[in-house]
Amino acid sequence: MADQYARDGVDDSPRMLPVLRWEEPPDGAVVVLLDQTRLPADEVELVCTDVPALVRAIQSLAVRGAPLLGITGAYGVALAAARGYDVEESAGLLERARPTAVNLGYGVRRALDAYRAAAGRGEAEAAAAALMAAKELHRQDAEASARMAAHGLAFLDGLFPGGGHRVLTHCNTGALVSGGEGTAFAVALSAHRAGRLRRLWVDETRPLLQGARLTAYEAARNGLPYTLLTDNAAGSLFAAGEVDAVLIGADRIAADGAVANKVGSYPLAVLAKYHRVPFVVVAPTTTIDPGTPDGASIVVEQRSADEVTELAAPVLVSAAGQDGPSFGGRRTAPLGTQAYNPAFDVTPPELVTAIVTEEGVLSPVTREGVTEVCAKARRVVSG
Numbered sequence: 001m002a003d004q005y006a007r008d009g010v011d012d013s014p015r016m017l018p019v020l021r022w023e024e025p026p027d028g029a030v031v032v033l034l035d036q037t038r039l040p041a042d043e044v045e046l047v048c049t050d051v052p053a054l055v056r057a058i059q060s061l062a063v064r065g066a067p068l069l070g071i072t073g074a075y076g077v078a079l080a081a082a083r084g085y086d087v088e089e090s091a092g093l094l095e096r097a098r099p100t101a102v103n104l105g106y107g108v109r110r111a112l113d114a115y116r117a118a119a120g121r122g123e124a125e126a127a128a129a130a131l132m133a134a135k136e137l138h139r140q141d142a143e144a145s146a147r148m149a150a151h152g153l154a155f156l157d158g159l160f161p162g163g164g165h166r167v168l169t170h171c172n173t174g175a176l177v178s179g180g181e182g183t184a185f186a187v188a189l190s191a192h193r194a195g196r197l198r199r200l201w202v203d204e205t206r207p208l209l210q211g212a213r214l215t216a217y218e219a220a221r222n223g224l225p226y227t228l229l230t231d232n233a234a235g236s237l238f239a240a241g242e243v244d245a246v247l248i249g250a251d252r253i254a255a256d257g258a259v260a261n262k263v264g265s266y267p268l269a270v271l272a273k274y275h276r277v278p279f280v281v282v283a284p285t286t287t288i289d290p291g292t293p294d295g296a297s298i299v300v301e302q303r304s305a306d307e308v309t310e311l312a313a314p315v316l317v318s319a320a321g322q323d324g325p326s327f328g329g330r331r332t333a334p335l336g337t338q339a340y341n342p343a344f345d346v347t348p349p350e351l352v353t354a355i356v357t358e359e360g361v362l363s364p365v366t367r368e369g370v371t372e373v374c375a376k377a378r379r380v381v382s383g
């Protein structure tokens with residue numbers, strides 16, 4: 001009998017977040033983004049009228065998260081085409097904006113391929129084809145999110161038939177990274193709606209605090225029973241037996257099943273292994289990159305020192321118009337302090353219990369699991 005766990009929140013019917021949309025006002029097409037550097041204090045929208053503005057938004061994490069980066073890249077190509085900018089050059093700028101999430105390049109290429117295929121029918125037709133490809137990717141990602149949520153909950157229920165799941169998550173993997181309700185967070189949300197989420201442990205996720213600022217924000221909006229913790233406190237939760245499973249997202253999954261995700265994911269995988277807790281990655285097949293053979297081949301984005309040497313203010317000062325995020329925060333380390341600030345780390349396949357995709361749940365530990373995932377991914381990628 002699955003235990004029913006009280007819903008903490010008052011209203012858990014989620015108000016879908018206006019994360020990203022395409023608009024065509026009289027003075028020209030725009031991409032409208034919810035500025036995630038301003039959350040949770042302010043819900044502010046960025047109206048991007050050109051690709052450099054989109055690139056700044058991507059690099060400052062005003063828009064972020066692998067699946068949403070892919071969708072943004074595709075709309076960026078459509079924006080360049082709609083406004084008569086150099087589409088090939090714009091695609092290159094978008095694709096190079098951040099190196100680790102494979103989805104960004106995938107989304108750019110989806111729209112660029114559509115544009116090129118229609119080019120012979122004139123600019124207007126080519127621009128329309130790029131926009132249609134972006135909208136189709138947006139829709140497909142929303143569908144993939146719902147399917148991952150169902151597969152992920154079924155997997156948790158299979159592991160723990162009594163329900164009452166206590167899940168630890170890292171960074172942010174909700175609607176703010178997706179065309180739908182997210183990846184790993186969508187599984188926790190699905191468990192909550194089914195009355196089978198006992199606790200969502202939320203890593204704050206230094207240095208940019210995607211957990212404290214964004215996952216806590218999404219959990220509160222949806223009425224989830226969540227508790228925030230410093231990244232350093234995760235180990236003691238495992239030791240206390242308070243974690244049934246780790247659920248995280250991914251930015252790139254290599255052909256051998258190695259997983260690049262927000263820095264701090266690899267230590268969680270080691271803790272999970274030591275404490276015999278399932279370490280579950282939730283990602284659409286668009287995050288699987290058959291072209292990257294293994295974890296060592298994944299380029300890990302290195303970010304600026306000031307993200308480490310300053311305490312992010314209650315809100316990050318939006319980078320719109322600047323070269324990168326500048327915090328309204330308080331400096332902690334002495335001026336001139338050097339900092340090591342990789343945005344991601346790589347978890348080897350032997351530490352990954354399962355990969356939940358919209359195609360189903362696969363285990364990279366069995367080599368054929370990865371081959372199967374990649375074969376499906378190739379089919380999805382090739383359309």
Ligand SMILES: CSC[C@H]1O[C@H](OP(=O)(O)O)[C@H](O)[C@@H]1O
Nearest residue numbers: 064065066171177249250261262
């Ligand atoms: C499932 S996409 C979310 C993924 O993206 C985050 O990185 P960032 O906030 O730098 O875009 C993090 O790796 C999440 O797991």
